[in-house]
Every structure is written in C-alpha cells, then in structure tokens.
Amino acid sequence: MTTLKVDAEEVSRSIEEVAGRVAAMVRGIAQLEVPTKGLAWSLRQTAAHLVAAASLNAELLAGNIEPHDAKDIAALNEESLAQVGAVTREELADAITGAALDLVAAARAHPEGQKVRWVNGVEQDIGTVLGAVLGEFLVHGFDIARSAGRPWDIRREHAAQVIAALIPVMPMFVHQENAAGFRGSFDIRLRGGVRFVANFDDGVLTTESPDETPGQRPADCHISADPVAMLLISYGRVNQWGQLARGKMLAWGRKPWLAIRFGSLMIDP
Helix, strand or coil: CCCCCCCHHHHHHHHHHHHHHHHHHHHCCCCCCCECCCCCCEHHHHHHHHHHHHHHHHHHHCCCCCCCCHHHHHHHHHHHHCCCCCCCHHHHHHHHHHHHHHHHHHHHCCCCCCEEECHHHCEEEHHHHHHHHHHHHHHHHHHHHHHHCCCCCCCHHHHHHHHHHHHHHHHHHECHHHHCCCEEEEEEEECCCCEEEEEEECCEEEEECCCCCCCCCCCCEEEEECHHHHHHHHCCCCCHHHHHHCCCEEEECCCHHHHHHHHHHECCC
C-alpha cells in the first residue's frame, strides 16, 4: 500500500490539466477585484500568485535562481505579486497556462531521478517540486472557485500526488509552538494508495514508510483519510471535525483522539 515515490511525468500532466482548468475559470469571472475568501488577496492577486509560484519554481529548476528558505515564503509571495504584469482576464489566464507549461518544460529537461536544490537548499526529487506547485493550483483553484461561486472539483489522484510529494518536506513545516513538548506518532493512510508514518518528538518531525525500520513501534494513532479531505485540512481550508463527522477521516489505535490534534501540529505549506 505504501507509495511515497512520485512520478514526475504524471504530476506534470496533472499540472497541465489543472492549470488549464484554473485559467478557464479566470477567463469566465467578470469581477476579479473581489476578495478571496480566507486570504488577504483579491481573486486577481490569487490568480497572479499561481503565475508567480509556477514561474519561480521553473526558474529554480532551470538553475537561474538560488533556493529560498521556508521562513521567507510569505514575504516572497507578497513580493512576487508585483512581478506579474497580466492585466486583463485573458492575459492573466494566458499567463497561468504559460507559467505552468514553462515549469513542466523545465522539469522535463532534467534526467529521470535527478535531484534539485529546493526550499532551504535541501535536495529534493523533481516530483516534490512539481507536487508542491500542483498543490498551489488545486488549493487556490478551490479558493477562487468558492469566492466566485464557481464549481471546482479536486480529483482524489491529484490530491494524493500532492501529499505524497510533500511528505519529504513536511519536517520544514512543523508548527513549533503547537508541537513543542508533544511526542506521538501517526500512521496515515490515504484512501487510494499513499501511506506514511509521521513521528513527532518535541517539535521535530521525521517521516518514514510503515515497518521500514526493524523494531519500529506501533503508531499511537492510525488515520484513514480521503485524499481531498486531507489536502484541504493540511492547507487549512476545511475543518477536520467536519471531515471526521462525514466519514472522510477515521481514527483508531492506542490514542485515536490524537487525530484531532494532527492538523494543529503543522503550518500551511
């Protein structure tokens, strides 16, 4: 059941598809200056952020810029908005698809299996970089759609690709205040294939495949989750209580109550 390796080509195709859907949605929204629910940006700025995120990572993959630190992401997001020159809906939509295609082209220029320096200068698989950008398109597509009253479907396989891709970088996004003093482990199983163990030890997170270590102790809490629900919880878009009530998440084990704490131990990617 364990699937932690991400196929970069599959994620590339997902980015092309989802970016096209976001662009089509942007073309159809008459008023882009309205606020995006839950964000400090307008719909135009949220769409522009997607252009900037894809472009930034394309430049990184091409070796044209140095990696940034995780602590600088928020400031980098704000700075990047001013660099997107698209004005009309058509220009903005074209910029979204263009940036996505540039990113995919930059990824495909790397030999299979080659790693790149990414956030905090740590080497990561190309699939991790692509999965992170796919997550941006899926989640901000969700933000734009619910703010504009448009439908937005997140496919389970796309959500699973994002989560699998981000497992190696999860330790960079621990909520230090909430995780301080906490010790516990979670065996997380996404319905559809991805499974991993997250071990917290006083603010330090390590991840591993189940049973990959001899003598590995059983997890304190086992979680079975719908990939879309887990994605939106991880990005702070939906409440985990509601997902538990709807059966989108189930918890069991020695300490099943820890499931309600998992989301608070991480900051939004």
